Amino acid sequence: MFAIDASSIDKSLPVPVGTQLHGLLSYMLAFSDMPYGTKLQSVRQLAADIGIAPMTVSQVYQQLRDEGLIEVRAGLGAFTARDPGKVPEDRHPINALRGDIDSIIGKAESLGVSPMALVSMINARAHMRRPSVGLGIVFVCIFEGPGRDYVEQARRALGPSDTIDLVTIDAIRTSGPERQACIAADLVVTFSHREAEVRSLVSGADVLGLRMLPSQRTRQNLAGLDSRARVAAVTHFQDYIAIMRPSVREFAPHVSDIRVTWSSAPDLAEIINSCDAVVYATGADHIIQLAPPNVQCFEYRHALDPSALEIILAPRLAELRQAKAGQDVDRITA
DSSP states (O other): OOOOTTTTSOOOSOOHHHHHHHHHHHHHHHHSOOTTTTTTHHHHHHHHHTTHHHHHHHHHHHHHHHHSSSEEEEETEEEEOOTTOOOGGEEEEEEEGHHHHHHHHHHHHTTTOOHHHHHHHHHHHHOOOOSSSEEEEEEEEEHHHHHHHHHHHGGGOTTTTTTEEEETGGGGSSHHHHHHHHHHHHHHEEEGGGHHHHHHHHHTOOOEEEOEEOOOOHHHHHHHEEEEEEEEEESSSGGGGHHHHHHHHOOOOOOOOEEEEEETTTTTHHHHHHEEEEEEEEEEEEEEHOOTTEEEEEEEEEOOOOOIIIIIHOOOOHHHHHHHHHHHHHHHHH
């Protein structure tokens, strides 16, 4: 993940430096692999490093704390909040099975069953089993188009009886059917940096934030840029304008000429026409129509972190399925 330095904040842009810093830090905290408890720079140190007022940094830290992305410990400073991509060792689902696994292996050995045969039997039985309880999941996204891709990626962790619906954050801002669907769902899934926001909109719902990563195609496209190219990096949200240059440089360190802007900037067309390549953030799709035919144009797209699906989403679904099955049994026997 990119570092924050004096070049991270562009004071020539008509976007408040506090807004730029918040977008930069929230992106880093949500998408990086910084472990829980990593100490952030002090307010004064960060302010000095990037050349802005300490009060601005303090306000950004408070906002990040309110969003659940950092912890502010009195007298100690700011630290990363618990990483949703990490499962404490004592709570990892596999640890609850160690004793059973050892027992099964021992019994197989006593019966003369080889380890390979035992593995084959377990695999066969696993394929025969089907979850008897289906769960209702709602995925809350920002834009529907990319959201459909994220839903398909999330399906890999779902059982055949589970259902997953897609809604946007804008749709749940009002008390309509989309918000009610979230409240009624067994689980609401969204992006880790939007978890606090979604949780506040659907009070009482079980909300789980998942980490995102730049997609493989995005990485390949950035790595393939000509080192001499003049690149325009365009964001849809002004809040995240500060992440565009370092995000491009993370996978295209050979490119030096990068100009950042946002999708509704008054000089957008001028900037695009003066560049050889355009990298646009999700949501700024109309940029394609503005780019001349000879200008390379591609989206900076993210994808769900596969490890988050395996060690975060799948275990949570298993817990919910078990609890729901128990509730069904209680209703039957009542």
